[in-house]
Amino acid sequence: MDITLKVNGTEHQLTVEPRVTLLDALRERLDLTGTKKGCDRGECGACTVLADDRRIKSCLTLAVMHEDSAITTVEGLAPEGGLHPVQSAFIRRDAFQCGGCTPGQIMSAVACIEEGHTGSADEIREWMSGNLCRCACYANIVVAVQDAAQEVHR
């Protein structure tokens, strides 16, 4: 099928089989490899992207279902050479080790802050629960999200 995907403000024409997930289209066809493939079953959250500013798991949906969506990946969060406040906070707070889950954590955190679910550490833990960290950096992730929320809402 010939489809158009709007990703990070740019329209891409591509031909895909219906069975291609949004995740695979981003990584394998558009070379946007910032979005990670962890479990490919919606359990780990490494593939989290924004569709029309809402966080979704890109492994659980088909590329052909997103012709009408504006997709944002980690590559599109900040202008070239810059960092989104959530990205800065993750670096400052050392909120990762291997980095495999980090793009998904960051995309989920951007949405979590936008949704207003950062009132307490417990609230952040609940609303970031769709993102697993194999290195168990959760303590620093929570602090990074708190930091970034303060900056974004300032």
Next chain:
Amino acid sequence: MRAFEYARPTSVDDAVRLVAERPDAGFIAGGTDLLNLMKDGARAHDCLIDVNALPLADVVERDGVVRIGALARMREVAEHPAVRRAAPVVSEALLNSASPQVRNMAAIGGNLLQRTRCGYFRDVGSPCNKRVPGSGCPALEGQNRAHAILGVSDQCIAVHPSDLAVSLLAVDATVLTQSPARARRIPMGEFHVAPGATPDRENALGHGELIVGVEIPITPMAATSRYLKLRDRATFEFAVVAVAAALEMNGNVVRDVRLTFGGIATKPWRSPEAEAALRGRPLTGATIAAAGQALVRGAVTREHNAFKADLVQRALDGHLRDLAGVQ
């Protein structure tokens, strides 16, 4: 995932016709369960009809009901003021389901049709009467800690996984469907079916019949309904035991009550016996205990899931005390 054809019709009539005319076609809405099943080979379709362009996403309150379009997402429904007012149990059940990302994706109709998380069902290397009728059920003598104690048969003991369905059953909701031949209204209590001798059949839908919405009647009892979910970790997990309760008190006497349960049964489980043990009686430790005993009287436990019979009674006790504000 095996290859399939894809179409995205814009009318309900076209969507149901396209599925009805091909035996192996299916609907896709959120896709959050279906695509996992197709990746795992537990389910195959040669054609998927994407229903997301159909006008079925609205939540509206009118004429004494809250009508939820089948394509409304879990998040919208959980946050919707009319749902929170008319049936807080539904909002709570949704917020205690899945993850924030999946709640942005998964549609209400699809939530009711999600398949069991029984590991044998999802592992195509295992026999499973639900996936391949007649092949056997390894759960009967195998890893059955997560499995059902009510509504079971010698063919299947898989738990129905939907929190939403349990909550809708507690507020007497109705499922609205459309097929090429007709529109139907199916009470929640008749929508899901226990496995019996045909565990591959889980609900009242025919092939090509689409859920178009769910209706919740607005009642005083539903407005005080609550959901309790117990699981093995704090969040993002299926229920070990869940209790949905709607309670109408007259002083300390139970005027009316609905009690439905998740995590313990092969379908969303209502217990008229437990309700009868409370209706017209004062809410005390003794009457709650009698209700819990009535609930599990017909339970069939296995090697690893016998604890559920005790746990669900304690969950019911704690939940009803919280709901009624009694010590």
